[in-house]
Amino acid sequence: MSGGMSPGMGETPLLAVEDLRVDLPLEQGTLHAVRGLSFEVGRGETLCLVGESGCGKSLTSLAVMGLLPRRAKRSARRLSFDGQELLGLSERRMAALRGNRLAMIFQEPMTSLNPAYSIGDQLEEALLCHRRVGRRQARERAVHLLERVGITAAGRRLGQYPHQLSGGLRQRIMIAMALMCGPELIIADEPTTALDVTIQAQILHLLLELKREMGLALVLITHDLGVVARVADKVAVMYAGEIVESGSAVEIFGNPRHPYTRGLLSCVPVPGRTRPGEPLGSIPGIVPSLVGSLEECGFRERCALAQAACRRPVPLHRLEAGRAVRCVLADPAGAPA
Amino acid sequence: MSDTPVLALRDVSRTFRISRGLMRGKATLRAVDSVSLQLRRGEVLALVGESGCGKTTLSRILLGLLPPSSGEVLIDGQPMKPADRKARARRIQPVFQDPYSSLNPRKTVAQIVAAPLQVHQVGDPAGRARVVAETLDLVGLPRRVADSYPGQMSGGQRQRVAIARALVMRPEVMICDEPTSALDVSVQSQILNLLLDLQKELGLTYLLISHNLAVVEHIANRVAVMYLGRIVEVAPTARLFAEARHPYTRALLESVLTPEPGLGVPDTHLGVAYPNPIDPPSGCAFHPRCPSVLPICSQVRPQTLRDALGRIECHLHGPAPTGAASAAPQEQPQEHS
Ligand SMILES: Nc1ncnc2c1ncn2[C@@H]1O[C@H](COP(=O)(O)OP(=O)(O)OP(=O)(O)O)[C@@H](O)[C@H]1O
Numbered sequence A: 001m002s003g004g005m006s007p008g009m010g011e012t013p014l015l016a017v018e019d020l021r022v023d024l025p026l027e028q029g030t031l032h033a034v035r036g037l038s039f040e041v042g043r044g045e046t047l048c049l050v051g052e053s054g055c056g057k058s059l060t061s062l063a064v065m066g067l068l069p070r071r072a073k074r075s076a077r078r079l080s081f082d083g084q085e086l087l088g089l090s091e092r093r094m095a096a097l098r099g100n101r102l103a104m105i106f107q108e109p110m111t112s113l114n115p116a117y118s119i120g121d122q123l124e125e126a127l128l129c130h131r132r133v134g135r136r137q138a139r140e141r142a143v144h145l146l147e148r149v150g151i152t153a154a155g156r157r158l159g160q161y162p163h164q165l166s167g168g169l170r171q172r173i174m175i176a177m178a179l180m181c182g183p184e185l186i187i188a189d190e191p192t193t194a195l196d197v198t199i200q201a202q203i204l205h206l207l208l209e210l211k212r213e214m215g216l217a218l219v220l221i222t223h224d225l226g227v228v229a230r231v232a233d234k235v236a237v238m239y240a241g242e243i244v245e246s247g248s249a250v251e252i253f254g255n256p257r258h259p260y261t262r263g264l265l266s267c268v269p270v271p272g273r274t275r276p277g278e279p280l281g282s283i284p285g286i287v288p289s290l291v292g293s294l295e296e297c298g299f300r301e302r303c304a305l306a307q308a309a310c311r312r313p314v315p316l317h318r319l320e321a322g323r324a325v326r327c328v329l330a331d332p333a334g335a336p337a
Numbered sequence B: 001m002s003d004t005p006v007l008a009l010r011d012v013s014r015t016f017r018i019s020r021g022l023m024r025g026k027a028t029l030r031a032v033d034s035v036s037l038q039l040r041r042g043e044v045l046a047l048v049g050e051s052g053c054g055k056t057t058l059s060r061i062l063l064g065l066l067p068p069s070s071g072e073v074l075i076d077g078q079p080m081k082p083a084d085r086k087a088r089a090r091r092i093q094p095v096f097q098d099p100y101s102s103l104n105p106r107k108t109v110a111q112i113v114a115a116p117l118q119v120h121q122v123g124d125p126a127g128r129a130r131v132v133a134e135t136l137d138l139v140g141l142p143r144r145v146a147d148s149y150p151g152q153m154s155g156g157q158r159q160r161v162a163i164a165r166a167l168v169m170r171p172e173v174m175i176c177d178e179p180t181s182a183l184d185v186s187v188q189s190q191i192l193n194l195l196l197d198l199q200k201e202l203g204l205t206y207l208l209i210s211h212n213l214a215v216v217e218h219i220a221n222r223v224a225v226m227y228l229g230r231i232v233e234v235a236p237t238a239r240l241f242a243e244a245r246h247p248y249t250r251a252l253l254e255s256v257l258t259p260e261p262g263l264g265v266p267d268t269h270l271g272v273a274y275p276n277p278i279d280p281p282s283g284c285a286f287h288p289r290c291p292s293v294l295p296i297c298s299q300v301r302p303q304t305l306r307d308a309l310g311r312i313e314c315h316l317h318g319p320a321p322t323g324a325a326s327a328a329p330q331e332q333p334q335e336h337s
């Protein structure tokens, strides 16, 4: 068995990303928004990506899906899905994967739902595109999935338009849409932010069930550390376009090693640990500009523990299996690994 | 005077006519159903509840952006008339969820923050500029950002701009609809710390709509729980979190995901009988999902019990018709919320 952290020897990970970079040409220069990201997701595995707003999480997922804005430049040593290299794949073959074996739940339901089409049309479309099914079957599957994500009177909802629905309803419709073709991997970008906690719990149950039954793999991007702690098999903490720490949820929450991870954990109110009405922890300062090159630890200027060595590029120190930290303080040998 | 709630809803309902699809005619959706609620001066009242239960609709009624279908909105105990819109807008200001789409991208920060002053013709240009600068200080934005555009700012800075825009009118009440759910936790903690500071310094009153119950527990004084258009429980925060009375409130609290790995996602025990707002269940709207349902619950709508502990609308508690709830002691009605 793989032990949950990474696919076992010889087993191809469902998604393998190595040294992914995304550059965006801006007026002021090139924005290096994603700077050499590597991770793997095995079948049935859940990877959570967390990190400050703007650290490149959404661009990473768009890069995997082949949906980056046109002027963005993507490069990687490897970007493969079920052993198939996605770099250089024709748009036609990518489109055949997308929405089918590889689905995405977008961060902004309003920007990804088409205001001019009914909910029903948009849901059915996903299946009609990829499967030889008739309208009726597509409609039945749409109704079934809307019910699974907790939308009653689903039949009636099909005739409604996105603007007639509450934020949480729209988000659940996006989730149902991603599930239409029974994908093997879902990249979900903040899929439950607009949901109340009971529905969130039910949606997470549904995803965990699909994971158990069908080996659904998940890349879950979320700011909600509660969700991360409860569903992640592994966690990657991103900062300024890089992974600064990765490991199992137990390791990340129980023994955070990177000062940014520690700062992040101190920001959330936790009953019993934080006092109501008292100031919460915070991370002073702002993220460095990623326009042009950044040849030092991206967190240095905000870090209380920064030292001279932080002014040089900091490599990722691999600790135990599946655990890595990009911080000079985590260097096991006291010297760059 | 200070006992008079700054803002109150008296028996307010709001319905929408919605299409049921081709040839099926229109149906009535009752988004807010006979809600009475008071906002006390200086308090943070949280409004929580299932996605789609009517929270945003209720806040839009309070803001005067949506007229109630029936019932009254009282300000300082006086009924609001449509003609009072401007006066209301001065005293009650919204902060919306999404700092990305709620700011005009073509206006500078100074213009955005000054806009309400211009609309209400407050002061001369010099005076307005001074107030804008003071307000930027208040929310912790450096003055140099005054000439920046929203696109050049981080999510946290943008949400500070949105808060500054609300504060520039020196309102008494801020209605915050998911003010931090689009933000990462480090920005969330900044904004929550800011809201608490402003409350202490300016004596502001907040209505806070949030799905994040850890946030609610951290900053609210009282919590109102909404289910399918109705307020089903109101209690002081500490009491609600320690001993919630309504089974829906309990399900909500049990669904909270604290950042503790290994605990998994709790089962809400609510089943999938989600309510349909077009055709709400008879009696207590929660009865099809209630783990403690009694025979009476499907027949009779529970009355509201107001007692020393708060307010509750549930057959398990309260003026029990014919022995239905012998377990619940009856308290003296004291609280008039
Ligand atoms: N189309 C674009 N044009 C220019 N810059 C962009 C574009 N899309 C993203 N960026 C920039 O790239 C960086 C990474 O953005 P990304 O959307 O991946 O962040 P994120 O981690 O998803 O943040 P959030 O948590 O706020 O969603 C940010 O600095 C952002 O401003």
Ligand SMILES: Nc1ncnc2c1ncn2[C@@H]1O[C@H](COP(=O)(O)OP(=O)(O)OP(=O)(O)O)[C@@H](O)[C@H]1O
Binding pocket: A164, A165, A166, A167, A168, A169, A194, A196, B016, B017, B018, B029, B031, B049, B050, B051, B052, B053, B054, B055, B056, B057, B058, B277
């Ligand atoms: N303009 C409208 N036309 C028709 N129905 C509407 C309209 N606005 C809201 N509704 C319906 O009213 C109900 C309450 O919506 P509202 O947006 O107030 O919910 P909410 O509690 O804010 O939900 P969320 O937590 O998802 O934001 C929902 O069933 C919604 O679909």
Ligand SMILES: [Mg+2]
Binding pocket: A057, A058, A059, A107, A189
């Ligand atoms: Mg994003």
Ligand SMILES: [Mg+2]
Binding pocket: A166, A167, B055, B056, B057
């Ligand atoms: Mg809402």
